[in-house]
Amino acid sequence: MSILILGGAGYIGSHTVRQLVLAGEETVVADNLITGHKQAISSGAKFYEGDIRDTVFLDEIFTKEKIDTVVHFAASSLVSESVSNPLKYYDNNLGGAISLVKAMAKHDIHSIVFSSTAATYGEPERIPILESDRTEPTNPYGETKLAMEKLFKWADKAYGMRYVSLRYFNAAGADESGDIGEDHNPESHLIPLILQVPNGKRKSISIFGTDYPTKDGTCIRDYIHVTDLADAHLKAVKYLRDGGASDIFNLGTGNGFSVRETIDIARQVTGREIAAIDEARRAGDPAVLVASGAKAKEILGWTPQRAALSEIIESAWKWHSTHPNGYEDE
Numbered sequence: 001m002s003i004l005i006l007g008g009a010g011y012i013g014s015h016t017v018r019q020l021v022l023a024g025e026e027t028v029v030a031d032n033l034i035t036g037h038k039q040a041i042s043s044g045a046k047f048y049e050g051d052i053r054d055t056v057f058l059d060e061i062f063t064k065e066k067i068d069t070v071v072h073f074a075a076s077s078l079v080s081e082s083v084s085n086p087l088k089y090y091d092n093n094l095g096g097a098i099s100l101v102k103a104m105a106k107h108d109i110h111s112i113v114f115s116s117t118a119a120t121y122g123e124p125e126r127i128p129i130l131e132s133d134r135t136e137p138t139n140p141y142g143e144t145k146l147a148m149e150k151l152f153k154w155a156d157k158a159y160g161m162r163y164v165s166l167r168y169f170n171a172a173g174a175d176e177s178g179d180i181g182e183d184h185n186p187e188s189h190l191i192p193l194i195l196q197v198p199n200g201k202r203k204s205i206s207i208f209g210t211d212y213p214t215k216d217g218t219c220i221r222d223y224i225h226v227t228d229l230a231d232a233h234l235k236a237v238k239y240l241r242d243g244g245a246s247d248i249f250n251l252g253t254g255n256g257f258s259v260r261e262t263i264d265i266a267r268q269v270t271g272r273e274i275a276a277i278d279e280a281r282r283a284g285d286p287a288v289l290v291a292s293g294a295k296a297k298e299i300l301g302w303t304p305q306r307a308a309l310s311e312i313i314e315s316a317w318k319w320h321s322t323h324p325n326g327y328e329d330e
């Protein structure tokens, strides 16, 4: 049986495809290549180009391939864009999930692992955040991911479709080979933006907010290596194949780093001066987001293997320093 990876040409999707292929899984990728990169897809995977909202396209894949589990990454993920264009997020994220559930029900496919996010929590009620904590998203991105979780919950009750929802904290880093990595356009994430400075692509990094109630006034985040995220998907697939019940897991290291600390570690890793400029807060950023990873450890047997932020940034630097223009350099 094969695993279908929707959005397998994207950042986290492509790293998961790589691990699945290395593990000897029959891997089928579908991606509309709007934000994904064809070069990111491991050569051992079979590729279909198309959009998950296209029911004919999904029908074709489920008819031609023997799929037992779907791993679903195909979604829009820019917080600020979701605020200015919520319809895009409802259409692509929730609309995509509705189309997918219909196709899975029609073709009797009963297992799905999908990407959720720390943005489902909104402003956290405590740190570290537990899966059972309040979910009150502060933007349409988090809201549509939470709506997807609820859709899958009801699809389980109605159609016996078991799911694992993985709530990522801050995905970062790149595959150890240096062949695949992060390439967003526009880039909005802290670590790739910091590394644009030593790469000569920007003069300085902006620090968004220096008056947060944290040790140095800047926001604290839980950065998790993309290869550790990929491993969690393999463990979630195994969990569902072994008959595990539907569930939701945080994926983070449990360690928080401030924006200033993150820039300092990037200076050490790259050996370069990285100019930083204090700026106003970015709208909608919670002061601190740190996961409790205890549930994923206990139930999935998952613990991050690359938890040191220096190691995460080193792997990102290996990719960005050799691909300053991302996949365009291939």
Ligand code: UDP
Residues within 6 Å of the ligand: 170, 188, 189, 190, 191, 193, 205, 206, 207, 208, 209, 219, 220, 221, 259, 282, 285
């Ligand atoms: N950030 C920053 N400068 C930037 C980009 C991000 O200071 O150029 C901060 C941002 O305000 C947040 C943290 O870095 O506190 C992580 O932001 P990112 O967009 O990478 O991830 P998010 O936590 O928003 O998902």
